[in-house]
Amino acid sequence: MRLSxxxxxxxxTWLALTPLWLAPRDAAAQEDAAKExxxxxxxxxxxxxxxxxxxxxxxxxxxxYATKPVPMMLKIIAxxxxxxxxxxxxxxxxxxxxxxxxxxADKVAEKLDALRKVLAASxxxxxxxxxxxxxxxxxxxxxxxxxxxTPVTLQLPAGTQTLLLEKAGFQTVQRAVKLTAGRPMTLGLxxxxxxxxxxVRTTPVGADVLLDGAPIGRTPFSQAVTGGARRLELRLxxxxxHVESVQLTxxxxxxxxxxxxxxxxxxxxxGALAIKIDRPGSVVLVDDREVxxxxxxxxxxxxxxxxxxxxxxxxxxxxxEMVTINAGQTTTTRVELGGVVQSGSGGGPSARxxxxxxxxxxxxxxxxxxxxxxxxxxxxxxxxxxxxDPACVRTSxxxxxxxxVRSKALLTDISVGAGVAIAGAGLAVVLFxxxxxxxxxxxxxxxxxxxxxxxxxx
Numbered sequence: 001m002r003l004s005x006x007x008x009x010x011x012x013t014w015l016a017l018t019p020l021w022l023a024p025r026d027a028a029a030q031e032d033a034a035k036e037x038x039x040x041x042x043x044x045x046x047x048x049x050x051x052x053x054x055x056x057x058x059x060x061x062x063x064x065y066a067t068k069p070v071p072m073m074l075k076i077i078a079x080x081x082x083x084x085x086x087x088x089x090x091x092x093x094x095x096x097x098x099x100x101x102x103x104x105a106d107k108v109a110e111k112l113d114a115l116r117k118v119l120a121a122s123x124x125x126x127x128x129x130x131x132x133x134x135x136x137x138x139x140x141x142x143x144x145x146x147x148x149x150t151p152v153t154l155q156l157p158a159g160t161q162t163l164l165l166e167k168a169g170f171q172t173v174q175r176a177v178k179l180t181a182g183r184p185m186t187l188g189l190x191x192x193x194x195x196x197x198x199x200v201r202t203t204p205v206g207a208d209v210l211l212d213g214a215p216i217g218r219t220p221f222s223q224a225v226t227g228g229a230r231r232l233e234l235r236l237x238x239x240x241x242h243v244e245s246v247q248l249t250x251x252x253x254x255x256x257x258x259x260x261x262x263x264x265x266x267x268x269x270x271g272a273l274a275i276k277i278d279r280p281g282s283v284v285l286v287d288d289r290e291v292x293x294x295x296x297x298x299x300x301x302x303x304x305x306x307x308x309x310x311x312x313x314x315x316x317x318x319x320x321e322m323v324t325i326n327a328g329q330t331t332t333t334r335v336e337l338g339g340v341v342q343s344g345s346g347g348g349p350s351a352r353x354x355x356x357x358x359x360x361x362x363x364x365x366x367x368x369x370x371x372x373x374x375x376x377x378x379x380x381x382x383x384x385x386x387x388x389d390p391a392c393v394r395t396s397x398x399x400x401x402x403x404x405v406r407s408k409a410l411l412t413d414i415s416v417g418a419g420v421a422i423a424g425a426g427l428a429v430v431l432f433x434x435x436x437x438x439x440x441x442x443x444x445x446x447x448x449x450x451x452x453x454x455x456x457x458x
Contacts, residue, residue, distance in 0.1 A: 034067055034068045035068055037067050037068070038064045038065075038067040038068035038070070039064075041060050041063050041064040041067060042060070042061065042064040042073075044060050045057045045058075045059075045060025045061045045063075045064060048060060049080065049083075054080055054083045054084050054144070055084070055143050055144040057080055058077065058080045058081070058084065058144060058145070061073060061076050061077050061080055062077060065077065071097060071100035071102060072097075072102075074093050074094075074096045074097035074100070075093070075094070075097040075102070075108070077093045078090045078091075078092075078093035078094040078097060081093060082115075084143075084144055085157070086139075086144070086147070087115055087118060087119055087123070087155070088119065088154075088155045090115060091112060091115050091116060091119070094108055094111055094112050094115070095112060098112065119155055120182070121181060121182075122157065122158050122181045123155050123156060123157055123158060123181060124155070124156055124157075124158050124179035124180055124181055124182070124183060124184065124185060125153060125154070125155055125184040125185070126153070126154045126155075126156055126163075126177070126179065126184070126185045126186075126187060127151075127153055127184065127185070127186040127187070128148075128150055128151065128152050128153070128154055128163070128187050128188075128189075129150055129151040129187070129188045129189075130150040130151075130165055130167070130173075130188065130189050130190070130191055131188065131189070131190045131191065132167065132170070132191065133150050133151055134149060134150065134167055135149065135150045135165040135166060135167040135170070135173075135189075135191060136148075136149050136165070136166050136167070137149070137150060137152060137154065137163060137164070137165055138163075138164040138166075139156060139161060139162070139163065139164070140161060140162045140164070141162075141164065142164055142166070150165065156179055157179070158179050158180055158181040159178070159179060160176055160177070160178050160179075161176070161177055161179055162174055162175070162176050162177075163175050163176075163177060163187075163189075165189060165191060167191055168253070169193065169194055169250060169253065170191035170192065170193055170194050171191060171192045171193070171194050171195065173189055173190075173191050173192075175187075175189055193250055194224070194250065194253060195224040195225060195226060195227060196224065196225065196227045196248040196249055196250060196251075196252035196253070196257070196258065197222065197223065197224050197225075197252055197253060197254045197257035197258070198211075198221070198222070198223060198224075198225050198232075198246070198248060198252070198257060198258050198260070199220075199221065199222040199257040199258065199259045199260070200219050200220070200221040200222075200232070200234070200259075200260045200261075200262075201219060201220050201221075201259070201260070201261045201262075202219040202220075202234055202236070202242075202261075202262050202263070202264055203262075203263045203264065204236070204239075204264065205218075205219050205220055206218055206219060206236060207219045207234045207235060207236040207239075207242075207262075207264060208234070208235045208236070209221045209232070209233075209234060210232070210233040210234075210235070211225060211230050211231065211232060211233075212230055212231050213231070213233070219234070222257060224254070225248065226248075227248040227249055227250065227252075228247070228248060229245060229246075229247055230245070230246050230247075230248060231243065231244075231245055232244050232245070232246045232260065234262055234264065236264050238266060238267055239264040239265060239266055239267060240264065240265045240266075240267055242262050242264060244260075246258060246260065268303040268304060269303065269304040269327035269328075270301050270302065270303055270304065270325075270327060270328075271301075271302060271304055271325040271326050271327050271328060271329050271330065271331065272299035272300065272301055272302070272325075272329070272330040272331070273286070273299055273300045273302055273307070273309075273323060273325060273330070273331050273332075273333070274299040274300075274330055274331070274332040274333075275294070275296055275299075275300070275309070275311070275332075275333055275335060276332065276333070276334045276335065277294035277295065277311055277334075277335045277337070278334075278335065278336045278337060279294065279313045279316065279337045280293075280294055280295060281293055281294065281313065282294040282311050282312060282313040282335075282337065283311070283312045283313070284296065284309075284310075284311055285308075285309070285310040285311075285312070286300060286302065286307055286308070286309055286310075287307055287308050288308065288310075294311070299330055302325045303325065304325055304326060304327040305324070305325060306322055306323070306324055306325075307322070307323055307324075307325060308320070308321075308322055309321050309322070309323050309333065311335045311337065313337050316337035317337070319335045319337060321333065354426075354429055355426045355427070355428075355429030355431075356426065357426065358422050358423065358425050358426025358429060359422075359423050359426035359427060360426075361422050361423075361426070362418075362419045362420065362421070362422035362423025362424070362425075362426060363419065363423060364419070365415050365416075365418045365419030365422060365423075366415070366416060366419030366420070366423070367419075368415040368419070369411075369412050369413075369414075369415030369416035369419055372408050372411040372412040372415055373408075373412040373416075375408045376405060376408035376409045376411075376412050379401065379404045379405045379408050380405050382401050382404075383398070383401040383402055383404075383405050386398045386401050
């Protein structure tokens with residue numbers, strides 16, 4: 001179908017004019033829709049108001065006014081604030097309503113005058129600040145909109161009142177204050193940083209939750225705890241314990257907690273291993289992990305299966321064996337470590353090494369004996385000189401020199417005797433070190449000398 005030049009022009013004119021006559025109809029429809037929605041919201045608020053639910057009613061009335069700004073709603077909102085005993089807010093909304101030049105302006109003026117007199121006579125002014133700033137403030141409990149955001153000047157009823165301050169990322173602070181009508185107060189409050197929130201979930205549930213060894217609850221668990229690096233432990237009967245390190249920061253709020261989810265593993269079937277060891281103090285290792293020293297106070301609890309047992313003691317060859325653990329049964333094994341390790345084997349110094357140590361010690365004792373001998377000869381010479389001198393003989397000097405000679409001679413005898421005995425014992429150990437040998441050597445001081453006693457077990 002072809003349009004004539006005249007038809008085309010008419011079509012263009014119609015398309016251009018259509019929005020002009022449709023626009024009023026659309027605006028009217030939107031206006032009607034807003035009115036209907038505001039009526040529905042208002043009806044909900046009125047039901048709450050009649051039921052004494054003033055906080056819910058206030059929220060509904062404010063929403064209705066935002067949907068369709070009708071001046072009468074300002075008066076209703078003011079009345080609701082009055083019911084909530086928030087007289088400063090009520091005065092503010094009554095003043096806004098009066099500014100709209102309503103028919104009952106005179107009555108509203110009387111209401112405003114009466115409320116302002118009450119505020120002046122029985123309310124107090126509080127200059128409230130917080131560190132950090134930006135905390136919302138409620139009176140006595142968190143209900144309805146906040147009274148303000150710090151820093152703020154508040155008008156509050158006289159008497160003891162509780163201020164409640166909240167700010168995201170910080171702990172809620174409550175402070176009871178005693179207010180006197182007509183007497184202003186300045187108050188500053190510090191908000192501590194909020195403790196992070198830890199949430200722990202386990203499968204199965206009911207596990208004990210411990211932080212740094214201290215029990216704090218059971219799973220499912222969600223609670224504010226002290227932040228920082230913490231050791232988290234989960235315990236549930238019949239299951240393997242779970243341990244991990246967690247880092248709790250201020251970012252872990254109640255809305256975004258640190259969440260730990262763990263599936264606990266059931267314990268494997270267990271048996272017991274009783275170990276009887278002939279040497280006390282021996283180190284016991286199971287599967288290359290030290291479990292104690294002999295004698296063990298009780299059998300070891302081990303998972304069912306094959307395990308490596310190692311027992312070590314100074315001077316003895318290490319004992320190794322594989323033991324089989326059966327569930328619900330006690331396996332007993334006896335370990336006899338016996339004599340010392342042979343020369344050249346592991347487990348500590350060899351017998352030959354100890355022999356050379358004894359020889360070196362004996363040589364040192366002999367050298368000391370030589371020194372004491374030289375000192376004794378020197379003291380004996382001085383004693384001879386004293387006895388040749390009539391002024392010295394039979395005096396205390398002669399006695400002292402004689403005693404000096406005897407003591408040095410005794411030390412010489414002891415050192416030489418001990419040196420010979422110890423070196424001899426060391427030589428014997430070296431000569432017989434090719435065979436498994438256990439040597440026991442001792443030196444006993446005697447009057448006028450010393451004696452060395454030894455025993456070698458081949």
